[in-house]
Amino acid sequence: MLALTLIALLFLPRMFARRACRLASVAQALGEALLLVAVLLPLAFGRPWRITSASMSPTLRAGDVVLASPVPVRFLGPRRGQIVLFDSPEPARGYRRPRAKRVVALAGDTVAIRRPAEGEPLRLFVNGARPEEPYVRDPIAAEFGVSDEPFVVPAGTVFVLGDNRNVSRDSRELGSVPVECITAAVVATLHRAPEGELP
Numbered sequence: 001m002l003a004l005t006l007i008a009l010l011f012l013p014r015m016f017a018r019r020a021c022r023l024a025s026v027a028q029a030l031g032e033a034l035l036l037v038a039v040l041l042p043l044a045f046g047r048p049w050r051i052t053s054a055s056m057s058p059t060l061r062a063g064d065v066v067l068a069s070p071v072p073v074r075f076l077g078p079r080r081g082q083i084v085l086f087d088s089p090e091p092a093r094g095y096r097r098p099r100a101k102r103v104v105a106l107a108g109d110t111v112a113i114r115r116p117a118e119g120e121p122l123r124l125f126v127n128g129a130r131p132e133e134p135y136v137r138d139p140i141a142a143e144f145g146v147s148d149e150p151f152v153v154p155a156g157t158v159f160v161l162g163d164n165r166n167v168s169r170d171s172r173e174l175g176s177v178p179v180e181c182i183t184a185a186v187v188a189t190l191h192r193a194p195e196g197e198l199p
Contacts, residue, residue: 045071048190049085049100055162055169056083056100059135060186063193066100068184078103078158078179080131083186086160086177100186101160101170101177104131105153112150113140113172124161125150140165158182 046069051060060066060083068085078084082103105111105126112125121139123130153159157176162168171177 045069046187047184049098049184049186051100051193053167055164055167056102057164058137059083059102059163060100060189061193061195064189065191066186067188067190069187070184072185072187073179073182078106078182078185080104080106080126084158084160084182085184085186086182088174088177088181098183099169101162101168102135103158104161105159107153107155107157109153109159110150111153111159135163136165138164138166156180 046067048065049068051062051064051066054062072082073084080103083100084103085098085100088099104124110127112128113122114125115121116123116130121141123139124133151159153176157178159171159176161170161172
């Protein structure tokens with residue numbers, strides 16, 4: 001009996017250690033597989049889309065070709081800072097045309113475009129704070145579509161702006177974008193148009 005106890009004490013820890021190593025290997029392999037799926041799935045279901053205006057410059061120029069995928073938006077929902085494609089109504093022309101814009105605020109956020117101080121240019125404020133926007137080159141020059149009152153983004157919608165704020169038609173004019181109108185998120189740039197190339 002004593003011999004059996006000694007054998008158990010000698011070999012059981014090794015058995016459990018081997019099993020723990022196998023479980024750790026399986027967990028690592030599963031983690032790597034999930035990461036691979038998270039990267040490849042948007043690429044697999046993506047489609048090329050050509051940028052036709054300067055409203056997202058300098059991030060995306062007219063003539064750039066991007067890879068747009070519905071996967072990030074459908075499974076994770078829109079995120080602040082994400083560039084999305086959405087169908088927007090064009091009532092004057094009677095048709096819908098996809099647009100590419102950046103999500104700057106989500107449902108429930110308070111958006112304001114105002115001057116931080118007298119004489120300063122207009123800036124975006126979300127929930128009372130200025131977001132970091134390294135992709136915006138020029139401050140907003142004109143009070144285009146800007147109200148003195150802060151705007152609360154309605155449920156089920158997002159507030160979008162073009163990076164080139166002075167030429168972009170976005171939520172300042174079109175209003176908040178219903179999430180169901182968002183068709184894809186930009187996941188990669190496939191072709192970078194030369195500076196000044198016409199679409």
